[in-house]
Amino acid sequence: MMKSFLLLLFIFSISLTVKANQTIRLTTGEWSPYLSEDLKHYGFVSHIVTEAFALEGIKVEYIFRPWKRAYKDALVGKYHGSIVWTKNPEREQYFYYSDLVVAGQSVFFHLKSFSFDWQNPEDLVGLNIGGTLGYKYSLLEELEAQGKINIHRVATDEQSYGMLLLKRIDIFQQDLDAGYEWLQDNLMEQDIAQFTHHPKPIINDNYHLILSKEVDDNQHLMTLFNRGLKRLKKSGKYQQYISESRQGHYK
Template sequence: MVWLRRMFWSCILISIMATLHARAEEKVWLSIGEFPPYFSSKLSHYGVFPHIVEEAFAVEHIQVEYIFLPWKRALRMAAEGDYDGTPGWVYSTERAQQFSYSDPVLNETKVFFHLKSLNFDWNGIEDLKPYKIGLTLGYFYGPTLAKAEERGDFLFERVSTDLLNMRKLAAGRIQLFVVNREVGLQIARSEMPAQDAANITYHPKPISVDAQHLLISKNIDPVRAQFLLDSFNRGLRKLRESGRYEALWKEDIGGPGP
């Protein structure tokens, strides 16, 4: 009887170890692109967003492999099921047909950057009429600015990159520049001459605040997709409850919270 009990408990132990090993070996493949300081191959943990995603999955014993691609390709290949998903997207009905959305990970806050010498304040869209405003090609800035741009009685100028807009702002060729708050600060710190950066600030009133999510493809195995989504949401909640979420933001970004 003793040997039977030993065999029974040995089998139980082997089963537990096998389960733990399988969980430890679980991996998720996510496609991402360059958008510092949120995403960058040059940053520690590839930026704050991948860092949060990595640790949320790690809490649930899942390892993350990131694949850097141009953003359009990253989205397309994840939609087709070549990768499990892609992080960093706001909700759209079009994307919801191809992806399941996680709980919100970060809030993207868009603001007006301007020179410190400009006495700028605004409460509504009509307050913007006196100013030449820089926008970036291909970006959507929310329904309010989209409608204003369509009207044609505001001074909007679109150029190819955020960096070019920031340079135009520093040179006085535009008075306002609409950009994600953290992205604008990153450009000023890393891409601009120190004197130009010192002359630039932003208005604290947000133009828009949009939740960003991890997207899990609907073209992978549905059981796996649900497992990954549930695991990530669980891990993200644990990060928030433990205070680790805020610590990651301060570690990677500093400044105002997400």
């Protein structure tokens, strides 16, 4: 009886080892600084996903595609899944969703020398607000339509940051991580040091790993990923990767 039990235990342990050493294949697209073939670890979001799986003994291979194709290839089960996506009812029919991988935020950038706080839209009335042509600013455009503010639109983000430095505008709406990446890529350290952002987000977007329901064992793999992600967050490395990205360490 004991020998049979030990044999079953041995077989079970081997099956777990095989499962733990598997490779998962995920599609993704270019979205710097979150995801990019040109960044270390393919960007900090890919780094987070890789390390969360690694804590559960699973390797990750990334397949970069245009976003539309990346989604379609994951949808039909050609690959295990894709990173990173927001939730919507249509996608939830076909994919298992992970816990939150990263929260994207749109915030107001401003100079440290400008004393700025806002808690509601009325706090923005009377400010010189910058914007880039072609971008949608739902909150600001609503106020603009009401005649409460004017948005000073220019052709490029570069011009908007320049207007901030020249104090021709007070605030400028931008994605938090994309904004700091632009600063790191284009300005000298002494100029970068002049910038900050208001901590209150204008918009929050929650991004997730999605795994196709067409692939066997994906539900189990999602359970392992969520467990690894919790461990990564608890270790402090999760926040470390985000901070390092904002400091330009993934270039």
